[in-house]
Amino acid sequence: MAVPFKQIVVYVDGSESSLTAIMYAINLAKEHDANLCAVYVVNTKALSDLVKAGIFVAVERDEYQRDLVLDADRYLNHAQRLAQQKAVEIETVKLEGAAHVLVKQLLKEREADLLVLGGITDIRSRREELASETDRMLRTAPCPVLVVKDDDDIWFEFEA
Amino acid sequence: MNVLDVLEKDLVKVPLKSSDKRGVIVELVRTLTDARGYSEEQFEEILDAILARESLGSTGIGGGIAIPHAKSDVVSKVTMVLGISRLPIDFGSPDDEMSRIFFLVLAPSQQASAHVELLASIARSCTSKIFRRLLEQARDSEEVIHLFME
Numbered sequence: 467m468a469v470p471f472k473q474i475v476v477y478v479d480g481s482e483s484s485l486t487a488i489m490y491a492i493n494l495a496k497e498h499d500a501n502l503c504a505v506y507v508v509n510t511k512a513l514s515d516l517v518k519a520g521i522f523v524a525v526e527r528d529e530y531q532r533d534l535v536l537d538a539d540r541y542l543n544h545a546q547r548l549a550q551q552k553a554v555e556i557e558t559v560k561l562e563g564a565a566h567v568l569v570k571q572l573l574k575e576r577e578a579d580l581l582v583l584g585g586i587t588d589i590r591s592r593r594e595e596l597a598s599e600t601d602r603m604l605r606t607a608p609c610p611v612l613v614v615k616d617d618d619d620i621w622f623e624f625e626a
Numbered sequence: 627m628n629v630l631d632v633l634e635k636d637l638v639k640v641p642l643k644s645s646d647k648r649g650v651i652v653e654l655v656r657t658l659t660d661a662r663g664y665s666e667e668q669f670e671e672i673l674d675a676i677l678a679r680e681s682l683g684s685t686g687i688g689g690g691i692a693i694p695h696a697k698s699d700v701v702s703k704v705t706m707v708l709g710i711s712r713l714p715i716d717f718g719s720p721d722d723e724m725s726r727i728f729f730l731v732l733a734p735s736q737q738a739s740a741h742v743e744l745l746a747s748i749a750r751s752c753t754s755k756i757f758r759r760l761l762e763q764a765r766d767s768e769e770v771i772h773l774f775m776e
Contacts, residue, residue, distance in 0.1 A: 480739045481627075509739070512746045519749045520687040520720055521695075526679075533738035540736075598628070 471498045476582040477569055477603060478506045480541050483584030487614040488545045489624050491582040494612075496554050500580075503557045504545040505572055506538040507565035509599075535560075548624060566602035573609055581611045627740040628747035632706040633774055636661040638767035642711040642728070650715055651676055651694055654707045654730040668700045672732060686719030690762065691752050695731035695745065704733040704740045706748075710764060726762045727752070 476491035478484050488504060495502035513531055516522040522530070542558040549556035561568045573581055586601050604611050639657045644650045652673065659669040675696035679685070686692040692715075707730040714724030729748050733741035751774070752758055764770045 480737075509742060512742050516742065516745055516749070521685065521693050521745050521749060523683040525682065530738055530742060533735075534742065537736070537739050 471495075471500045471580045473503075473576055473578045474498075474500045474580045474582060475503045475505060475569070475573055475576065475578045476545075477565075477584075477600065478504050478541050478545060479565070479584070479599070480506075480537055481584055483614065483616060484541075485544070485584070486617060486620060487582045487584040488548055489620045490612070490614045490617075492549050492552050492554050492556070493620070494580070494582070495556075496552055501557070502549065502554060503559055503572075503576060503578075504542060505559045505561065505569060506542050507568050507599075508534045508538050508560065508562040509565055510534075510562045511564040551624060565599040566606060569603050570606050570608065573607055578609050581607045581609055583611060583613050585615055586613055627704060627743040629706070629744070629751050629774055632704060632744060633708065633771060634661075635767050635771060637705070637707045638770050639707070639709040640764055640766050640770060642709045644711070645713050645715070647715060647717050648677075650692075650709065650711065650717075650728055651680070651730070654694070654709050654728060657709070658705065658707045658730070658732075662701075664700060672696075672698050672700050675732075676730065684718035686717030686725050687749070688719045688721035688723060689752065689755070690714075690723055690726050690758055691729070692717040692719065692725040692727070693729045693731060693745065693748055695729075695733075695741075697735045697741070698732045699734050701732045701734060704731070704737055704744050706731050706744065708770060710761060710770065727758065 474491055474495050476487050491502060513527050517527050538560045546556055583600050586604055642650055642653050644653045655673045675698045676694050679696045685694045709728040711726045714726055717725040760773055
């Protein structure tokens with residue numbers, strides 16, 4: 467296949483590794499002349515779980531939900547700035563709910579042919595195994611997945 | 627972000643010496659302040675933030691667990707102090723059970739996602755009654771860390 471990727475989706479969660487993933491995805495999109503979409507999911511499911519567990523009171527949930535939306539805007543704007551640097555078009559999508567479920571749905575809707583993720587977690591404890599959203603996306607995505615490892619070179623490239 | 631990302635030996639206090647809710651909170655904040663070399667002003671700022679959150683409703687969640695938490699820009703990243711008390715402490719939990727395990731969580735105001743993820747991770751980690759019993763019986767910080775690593 468001469469041009470394997472035409473619809474690339476990169477998952478952004480604000481972690482350093484997801485920022486590295488954005489940079490990789492931008493370079494890949496440029497290389498392959500592919501459409502690029504960055505998605506951030508405001509984890510309202512986690513907020514509801516925290517209220518159910520009695521950790522958050524309702525007023526706190528509302529405050530954190532606003533904070534999470536601001537986080538989402540900040541990181542998606544950052545993705546746009548990085549894409550502009552490389553003259554790559556990027557669409558940003560902000561969703562609310564359970565991240566791995568919504569990303570799987572988006573991948574299907576967009577007929578994405580590649581999902582780019584930041585590093586998945588090291589397995590240090592069986593208690594935390596499979597709890598991370600990126601791990602779940604890796605396992606449930608309906609398309610190929612590229613897991614980007616930490617790489618200083620790409621940060622230098624974008625800082626230059 | 628999960629418990630193992632923030633669990634540090636010098637931020638685990640076993641056993642706590644305080645015998646009431648406010649004392650436990652002060653002791654946890656002091657543990658952090660001493661470990662990180664914060665000033666008395668920073669100690670007060672963190673304590674005020676935790677107590678202000680506590681005034682909205684107790685962070686005792688039942689099952690012998692309490693998770694006092696707040697936003698604070700004194701810390702530069704999401705931070706957790708874990709304390710275990712030999713004495714049962716009345717933290718005002720909804721199940722009326724006394725608390726022995728305390729997770730104090732602080733996060734900078736601009737790290738809401740990581741803050742929420744860590745709180746969810748703590749809740750998941752402590753769903754097992756057996757795990758909670760083992761934590762309560764831990765002799766020192768090394769044993770606590772070992773339990774989380776299993």
